Each structure stands twice: as C-alpha cells, then as structure tokens.
Amino acid sequence: MKFSVFGAYLFKDLFFDRGRSFLTIFSLTAVIVSYLAASAISDVFLEFGSQPQTGSRNLLIVSDYALDPMQSKLDDSILQAAAEVVRQEFGPDSVLSAFPTIYRTLNINGRNLRMLAVPRENLMRDSSLTLLEGDWPESDEHVIVTQEALQLNGWKIGDRILIRGSNLLITGRVQEEAARTSAIWMTYDGGQKLFNVQSDFQIGVLQIDDSQDLTTVQAHLEQDPHFPTGYAVYLNQQLYERYTDIVRDFLKAAFSIAALASGAVILGTFNATSLTMAERKQEIAILQTIGFTSRTIRLFLLGRTHLQTLVAFCLAWGVMAIIVQNSLKFPIVFYAKTAVLRLSPEILFLGFLLTMLSASLGVWLTARAQSSLSLADQLRE
Amino acid sequence: MLAIIRFSLQDMLRHYKPWLAMAGLVAATNLIFLGLGGYRNAIQQEFGKLPYDDLIVQESNSNGEFFGSRLSPEIGDRLLAMGISRAIPEIHDYTGTSITNIIILRGIDLERYQEVNFFKILAGRALQPGDARRTAMIGWRLADRLNLSPGQEMTLRGRQFLVMGTFQTGTYVDNEAWIALEDAQALLGYGKDISIYIIPDEGILNPGDTLPGGVAIVKRGRGPQTSSNQFEPLFRIIELIYNALGIAAILTLANVLFRMAWIHRRELAILRCVGFRACALVVYLLSQALVLTWVGVILGTLSTALLFSFLSTDLVGMTLHPSISLHTGMAGLGQSTGIALFGTVLPAWWFNRLNLADQLRSE
Numbered sequence: 001m002k003f004s005v006f007g008a009y010l011f012k013d014l015f016f017d018r019g020r021s022f023l024t025i026f027s028l029t030a031v032i033v034s035y036l037a038a039s040a041i042s043d044v045f046l047e048f049g050s051q052p053q054t055g056s057r058n059l060l061i062v063s064d065y066a067l068d069p070m071q072s073k074l075d076d077s078i079l080q081a082a083a084e085v086v087r088q089e090f091g092p093d094s095v096l097s098a099f100p101t102i103y104r105t106l107n108i109n110g111r112n113l114r115m116l117a118v119p120r121e122n123l124m125r126d127s128s129l130t131l132l133e134g135d136w137p138e139s140d141e142h143v144i145v146t147q148e149a150l151q152l153n154g155w156k157i158g159d160r161i162l163i164r165g166s167n168l169l170i171t172g173r174v175q176e177e178a179a180r181t182s183a184i185w186m187t188y189d190g191g192q193k194l195f196n197v198q199s200d201f202q203i204g205v206l207q208i209d210d211s212q213d214l215t216t217v218q219a220h221l222e223q224d225p226h227f228p229t230g231y232a233v234y235l236n237q238q239l240y241e242r243y244t245d246i247v248r249d250f251l252k253a254a255f256s257i258a259a260l261a262s263g264a265v266i267l268g269t270f271n272a273t274s275l276t277m278a279e280r281k282q283e284i285a286i287l288q289t290i291g292f293t294s295r296t297i298r299l300f301l302l303g304r305t306h307l308q309t310l311v312a313f314c315l316a317w318g319v320m321a322i323i324v325q326n327s328l329k330f331p332i333v334f335y336a337k338t339a340v341l342r343l344s345p346e347i348l349f350l351g352f353l354l355t356m357l358s359a360s361l362g363v364w365l366t367a368r369a370q371s372s373l374s375l376a377d378q379l380r381e
Numbered sequence: 382m383l384a385i386i387r388f389s390l391q392d393m394l395r396h397y398k399p400w401l402a403m404a405g406l407v408a409a410t411n412l413i414f415l416g417l418g419g420y421r422n423a424i425q426q427e428f429g430k431l432p433y434d435d436l437i438v439q440e441s442n443s444n445g446e447f448f449g450s451r452l453s454p455e456i457g458d459r460l461l462a463m464g465i466s467r468a469i470p471e472i473h474d475y476t477g478t479s480i481t482n483i484i485i486l487r488g489i490d491l492e493r494y495q496e497v498n499f500f501k502i503l504a505g506r507a508l509q510p511g512d513a514r515r516t517a518m519i520g521w522r523l524a525d526r527l528n529l530s531p532g533q534e535m536t537l538r539g540r541q542f543l544v545m546g547t548f549q550t551g552t553y554v555d556n557e558a559w560i561a562l563e564d565a566q567a568l569l570g571y572g573k574d575i576s577i578y579i580i581p582d583e584g585i586l587n588p589g590d591t592l593p594g595g596v597a598i599v600k601r602g603r604g605p606q607t608s609s610n611q612f613e614p615l616f617r618i619i620e621l622i623y624n625a626l627g628i629a630a631i632l633t634l635a636n637v638l639f640r641m642a643w644i645h646r647r648e649l650a651i652l653r654c655v656g657f658r659a660c661a662l663v664v665y666l667l668s669q670a671l672v673l674t675w676v677g678v679i680l681g682t683l684s685t686a687l688l689f690s691f692l693s694t695d696l697v698g699m700t701l702h703p704s705i706s707l708h709t710g711m712a713g714l715g716q717s718t719g720i721a722l723f724g725t726v727l728p729a730w731w732f733n734r735l736n737l738a739d740q741l742r743s744e
C-alpha cells in the first residue's frame with residue numbers, strides 16, 4: 001500500500017472515530033503528564049542527592065565533630081598550622097592562600113539560607129563565585145546574594161535586608177559554581193560585626209596550587225601528626241555532600257513514585273490501544289476477507305495508535321512545560337539547597353520510548369490474540 | 382435492575398484484561414493519594430501544633446528549637462529584669478558526623494524543665510535535680526533506633542551517658558536525647574551559653590519582638606513548623622501527579638466503559654426494547670465502574686499499607702512513620718468513587734444519544 005493512501009485512510013479513520021480518538025488522546029495525555037511530573041521530581045531529588053564536582057582548588061578545614069559547618073569552631077592558629085603542614089611537605093608555594101570563613105545557616109522568611117563571610121579579596125578571587133550583576137561588597141554592610149536567594153525572597157539589587165538587626169545592602173547577584181544554593185556572601189569584617197565574633201570562625205580554607213593533587217594533599221594533612229587534632233579536611237563537594245544524605249530517603253520515595261507512574265503509563269497506554277483493537281475485531285476481519293494482509297492491518301493499527309500516542313505525548317510535553325514554568329515560582333528548598341522542576345532530554349526521551357513501546361505492546365498483544373482465531377470466528381464475534 | 386448488574390459484571394469478567402489494567406491505574410492513583418496523605422499526616426503529627434503557649438527567645442534568624450541559636454546567660458537576666466516571670470534555658474543542638482549517627486540533643490535545666498515540657502515516661506524515670514553527671518533520658522523513637530533501654534549507656538560525642546528513662550511526647554521530640562544543661566554545655570563547648578529561653582506569653586514580649594544584640598522572640602513551635610513547610614512545594618508536585626493520574630483514570634475509565642458498551646450495543650438495545658428503561662445503561666456502566674474502582678482502592682490501600690510497613694523516612698535524626706489514617710482512607714475511597722461516577726457520566730450521556738434502531742441494526 002502506498003504511504004499516501006495509508007496516511008489518508010489513517011486520518012479518515014481517526015476523524016470518523018473522532019470523539020473517542022480525542023478521549024483516548026486526552027487520557028493518554030493525562031497519564032503521560034503524571035509520568036513526566038514524577039520523573040521530574042526524581043530528577044530534583046537526584047540533584048539534591050549529588051554534589052557536582054567543581055574546579056575548586058580549596059581544602060576546607062572544620063571541627064571533626066561538626067555535621068553542619070555552623071557547629072565548627074576554629075581560629076587562625078589552626079588554619080596557619082594546617083597551611084604550614086602543607087608547605088612543609090609540598091613546598092612553600094603549594095598554598096596560595098589561607099583564609100577564614102564565617103558560616104551560618106539562617107532562617108529568613110521561613111526558609112533556610114546560608115550566610116558566609118570571607119575576606120573581600122578571597123571572596124572575589126577564591127570562592128568559586130561568578131558575579132552576574134552589580135558589584136562586589138565594598139563595605140561591611142554590603143552583601144552579594146545568589147540568584148536562588150534573590151528569587152526565593154523576591155529581593156533585587158539595591159534592596160536592604162534586615163538580618164540580626166542590621167540593614168544590609170544587596171550590591172550584587174552571584175552564581176555559585178558548585179550547586180544551586182540560597183546563600184548570602186559578605187566580607188569577613190562585616191560577618192564579624194554582624195555575628196559579634198572575635199577570632200573564631202567555622203571553616204578554614206586552604207587554596208592549593210594547581211600543580212598539587214588536591215586529594216593527595218588532603219590525605220597527607222589528615223595523617224600528618226602536626227595537623228591539629230579535632231579537625232577534619234574536606235574537599236568542597238565532600239563537605240556539602242553530607243547535606244545531600246538528608247534527602248536520601250526521600251530519593252527512594254521519589255523513585256517509587258516515578259516507577260509507579262511508569263507502570264501507570266504502561267497500563268494506560270496498553271488499555272487505550274488494546275480496547276480500540278478489541279472493538280474493531282469485525283472490521284479487521286472484513287478487511288482481511290477483502291484481501292488486506294494481516295501485516296498491512298497490523299501496520300495500519302500500529303500507525304493509528306502511534307499517531308494518537310504521539311499527539312498525546314506532544315500535548316503532555318506542552319502541559320508539563322507550562323507546569324514547569326509555573327513551578328519556578330515555588331522551588332523546592334532543603335537546607336538552603338534549591339532545585340526546580342525541569343524536563344531533561346533524558347526524561348522526555350525515556351517517556352517517549354515507554355509510551356510508544358507500551359502502545360506497540362497493546363497493539364501486538366491484541367493482534368496476536370485475534371490472529372489465533374479463524375477468520376470465520378472473527379466475523380462471527 | 383439486578384439482571385442488568387449481573388449482565389454487566391459477567392461482561393466485565395469476559396473482558397477482564399482491560400479491567401485489570403484499569404484497576405491497576407486506579408490502584409496507582411489511590412496509592413499516590415494515600416502515600417501523600419500518609420506523609421502529610423506524619424509531618425503534621427510530628428511538627429504540627431505543639432501543646433505549648435510559650436514564647437521562645439533565640440538568636441535572630443535562627444531555628445533555635447532545632448539548632449543554630451546561641452545566647453549568653455545575660456539575656457536570661459535581662460528577661461527577668463523586664464518582668465518576665467520565668468525564663469527557662471535549654472540547649473538545642475545535635476551530635477554526630479553523618480546522617481546515620483546523628484542524635485538530636487537537648488540540654489535541660491533539671492530544676493525546671495518539667496514546667497515547660499510535657500511527656501510521659503515509658504520506662505525508667507525522668508531526670509531530676511541531683512542526678513549524677515552524664516545521665517540522660519531519651520525519646521522512645523531514639524531508644525528504638527539505638528536499641529537502648531534504661532540502665533544502658535549511650536555515646537554522645539565520645540562520652541558515655543547512662544540512660545535513666547525513655548519518654549513519649551507524640552511529636553518529633555521523641556527522637557531527642559535530653560541531658561542536664563551543664564552536661565550539654567560541656568559536651569558541645571557552649572561555655573555558659575545556652576540556645577534558647579522559654580518564657581511565658583504574658584504580654585511583656587510578643588512574637589516578632591526583638592531585643593538588642595540580635596535576639597528575637599518567636600512563638601514556640603514555629604521553628605518545627607517552618608521546617609515542615611519545606612516539604613510543601615514537593616507535596617504540591619506530588620499532588621499534581623495524583624491529579625493528573627486521577628484525570629487519566631476518569632478519561633480512561635470513560636473510554637473503557639464506552640468501548641465495552643459499544644461492543645455490546647446490540648444487546649443493550651435489545652434490553653431497552655424488551656422494557657428496560659434508559660437508566661439501565663447507567664446501572665450497567667456504573668456497576669462496572671464501581672466494582673473496578675473499589676478493586677483498585679483495595680489494591681492501592683493494601684500496597685500503601687505494605688509500603689508503609691517497611692518504609693520509614695529518616696530526616697536529620699528524626700524518623701517519620703507515615704500511616705493511613707481512617708480519614709485519609711475514607712477520602713481515598715470517596716475520590717475513587719468520584720472517579721467511577723465521573724467516568725460513567727460521559728459514556729452514559731454519549732450512548733443515550735445514539736439511535737436505538739441504529740444500535741439494533743449494528744450487527
């Protein structure tokens with residue numbers, strides 16, 4: 001059969017049965033939307049559950065008992081001692097800089113947010129921050145804010161925010177290299193005043209020269225007897241990775257939902273396609289009687305089903321795109337780490353594959369059941 | 382009418398495959414509904430309204446009822462000087478180096494903690510003034526997690542503490558270990574500092590007030606509530622999945638019912654001709670829909686119960702135990718019945734529009 005004849009017959013048939021074709025398409029759309037939404041949630045949790053590798057050359061020193069960096073406490077003598085251990089072993093130029101960081105988890109507008117205070121030159125140079133808009137902090141009352149924090153709290157550059165009784169001016173919008181976190185950065189002097197601290201801080205940062213292997217330096221520091229006891233050394237991603245454990249169990253739940261939605265998409269598609277076939281047993285038998293081969297009929301039915309599934313998938317994609325766009329206003333935030341729903345190409349591809357496969361399965365199983373009957377039996381049904 | 386129902390159910394059994402798939406879809410919808418409800422209930426129970434009317438004095442912008450607040454003892458003196466009748470100090474923090482060994486810790490003033498904390502002792506006894514150093518009382522969930530009972534020792538940051546008793550409050554607090562304030566100060570390196578003061582709501586200070594030095598007054602229980610609110614965006618999306626599946630179930634059901642009725646359009650038309658009224662079609666469709674959705678509800682409820690029986694969720698040292706409440710179960714049944722009703726309306730309306738003579742001629 002010519003492709004044009006095949007196509008014309010297909011469209012005519014769908015048009016003739018348009019009421020139920022629309023019903024089938026809409027029910028498939030709803031099933032596919034639920035699958036895509038569930039997969040997108042799993043993706044969000046995957047994002048929470050993984051800390052991306054960065055090009056950071058920083059080693060972070062914190063108290064060994066601290067789960068949250070905010071629990072850590074060290075002073076400059078510890079930081080300098082650690083820097084000296086590295087210089088002794090790896091050469092005087094192995095440590096590019098050693099600087100303190102004040103770290104707090106704050107609750108602002110009912111949401112957790114990280115606040116970090118770093119000496120200004122290190123903030124600009126060594127903190128893996130990219131200034132997207134505005135200026136770096138010039139004074140103790142200036143802060144720069146990640147775009148996630150700006151978006152979550154509805155702030156903009158030039159706004160003043162009240163933290164611990166101080167009116168801080170937002171001078172810039174930044175992006176962190178490592179992860180999407182809701183964070184405020186300020187100068188170390190500003191942090192000392194804001195949190196009323198003298199010489200102690202939470203994280204000591206050693207910036208290691210490019211020529212050194214970061215993990216080797218870390219391993220050496222942890223084993224060197226001159227490294228102060230009661231402290232631990234982390235790579236950037238290792239320190240924050242521990243937060244991701246927090247959502248470990250929710251990751252399981254999200255995967256369960258995605259698996260459930262996959263099951264639903266298979267059942268829903270199978271149902272819609274197999275019923276179309278069951279209802280047309282007689283017409284199919286008539287077509288076979290007048291000379292259509294069973295292969296042609298199966299192809300026709302497959303084409304019909306795939307066309308409906310394709311339209312449903314495109315509709316579902318559109319609906320999900322609108323949902324994703326709207327969900328940007330309500331990001332999911334756990335412990336200052338932010339994630340938003342998104343439709344990755346992998347999710348779309350897998351969803352498309354699943355729906356098409358289950359649609360084909362529906363056609364194949366029903367066609368197989370029907371072909372086991374004689375033509376006369378089919379006509380009598 | 383019974384004849385129609387019997388005919389409808391016999392027909393359902395004859396074409397059981399699409400009905401099984403349909404029941405699976407309803408079960409999946411029900412499972413997500415009950416799962417979501419179970420988690421919402423668990424979070425509401427753990428972090429919802431606490432039975433206290435007190436206020437908390439904490440470091441500004443902190444979540445002092447969990448951790449992150451640190452106040453000097455002078456704040457307590459200042460509160461009393463303002464005329465506050467009592468300011469009971471507590472330390473709220475946690476120990477552990479990973480999510481698997483985290484323990485939520487509360488340092489309590491042994492003289493006065495029972496004035497502001499309600500609990501039931503399940504085993505052993507409560508801590509009391511004059512108890513030896515390094516003694517603890519622990520919530521039943523923590524006792525369960527660490528397999529501890531009174532008389533045994535537990536380790537907090539490398540130090541051994543003797544468990545004197547286990548308690549129950551019915552909230553997230555059941556995951557906590559309580560030790561004397563002085564022990565907590567020594568263990569956590571607080572010096573003389575504390576985390577929060579619990580004060581009565583006497584009108585002298587109100588929620589939202591601030592004190593110089595970055596000190597804020599909040600309603601007791603607000604911190605846990607704020608923490609639980611973190612889940613709302615997630616729940617909203619899961620709700621979206623549930624709604625989409627619900628719509629899919631209604632449309633697919635309508636589709637299945639219509640197609641089943643279409644296959645038997647001649648038999649149904651004959652029934653009309655021999656005296657059955659138009660509502661017989663509705664009964665035919667609705668009986669199939671109700672049986673199907675109720676089978677789906679039973680499957681969904683059993684699967685959820687099975688899932689909940691081995692699924693507990695650890696969350697920063699707290700264990701959530703979702704469960705199906707009677708209210709959620711009934712709501713799930715109601716919604717599934719709604720699916721059956723909505724799914725029946727469209728094919729019934731559609732089919733009743735068809736000409737009876739055409740249906741009789743259909744073979």
